[in-house]
Amino acid sequence: MVATSPITTQTDNPLQDGRKRAMLLAALYIAQEQFGWLSEEAIQRVAERLNLTVGQVKSTASFYTMFKLQPQGKYRIQVCEGLSCYLVGGAEPIINYIAEKLGIQPGETTPDGKFTLEVVQCLAACGTAPAVKVNDELYENMTFSAIDQLLERLQQEN
DSSP states (O other): OOOOOSSOOTTTOGGGSHHHHHHHHHHHHHHHHHHSSOOHHHHHHHHHHHTOOHHHHHHHHHHSTTSOSSOOOSEEEEEEOSHHHHHTTOHHHHHHHHHHHHTOOTTOBOTTSOEEEEEESOOSOGGGOSOEEETTEEEOSOOHHHHHHHHHHHHHOO
């Protein structure tokens, strides 16, 4: 009887190949940028282009928190609840303030599709906490007044 190894080879699993994994992450990022989130159709397209199964693509997309498998608002508001933001009294009060202002809870999107509220562990702005990130723009030293101004400006944008 010959023992078989539980370790797969590169030919058994295309994701073992580092280049294929890097291409997959880049393709998922591009698809999300193009469509705003990774729909079943977007995942199918990525799988076809990279000659992977839908399951391989979906499992990778669901592993990374940067990939969204549900529709997102035009503005993704990420509020840091890391230690530095918490210690300056910003984490919970800011999360609650924004949730109340927008009428949604973390993980939800406003009915008009404009805002999605997320809670994250760190935005790498510990020296200027509390911090909030909107899409790719970081806002530091946030106060309720600064949040009001930010939300008003975003509400007025198309």
